[in-house]
Amino acid sequence: MTGCQGEMVNEEFDVYIEDMEGHVLIDEAMTSLANGFIDLWLPREKTYRVSITHNGNIAESELSTFEGDETCITYMQLM
Template identity: 40%
Template sequence: MRVHRTLVLAAVCTTVLAGCAATPADTTRSSATATAQASSAPSDAGKALLAKHALTGRSAMEVIDSLDRMPVEERPADLRASVRTDVLLVSGDDAEVSLPIPADRFYLSVAPYIDTTHECFNHSLTTCKGELGGKDVDVSLVEDGSGRVLTEGVRTIFDNGFVGFWLPKDTTATLRISHEGKVAEARVSTDADAPTCLTTMQLA
């Protein structure tokens, strides 16, 4: 069995307004804007946007968990939700809302693949799609240095082709995913500059 080792691809996936198509400069500006907005209350348009999609009163973690698990055919075409290291940016109807992610938490969404993938940096909960939706994979995520097991066991990949992990902030770990005799392994990071989307783990 050959283990395919890969590193996180430093390519940018999604901004608030465009899925899987941003430049590094766009991402930097959006992240800075999101951080500045995280402590402010939503505008009237932002409140209307959240109400329209039944997101009022829900935390960033709750929204992320819900949207990432949503069946692809039920994705709202008029909503964008981009996961950053510190906030979830929700936009649509000419409005934008920034929901803060707890400072000690990091969300990483991973799309292992066999044949096809796409470039991604900030995970888009409503546009990005991976190859292996609905498949069961065996997962092991072990913190570097300490050897602490962050998660392990069988996980079912969401309908969008991704599997999500809530991880401690500011750590590095080795992620190993296997499926039907094929294996991929990658070193992941959860610091402030790390991607929230990993699409370079080819099972081989």
């Protein structure tokens, strides 16, 4: 069994996620878990725009939940 440990443990992030039609799924402050990650569950078979803000830094990306897509995202583009 393996696991990952992120660097930003118990940090607060502003998380904004909308689908491609502009419907907002998440718009809230979230705290990273003891493993340094944020756990998100999104409906299948869709593409989303994701924006995560922390201490004035913004990371933005698109991600999707189609069969074969990655289920663990550990990178985003810092803007």
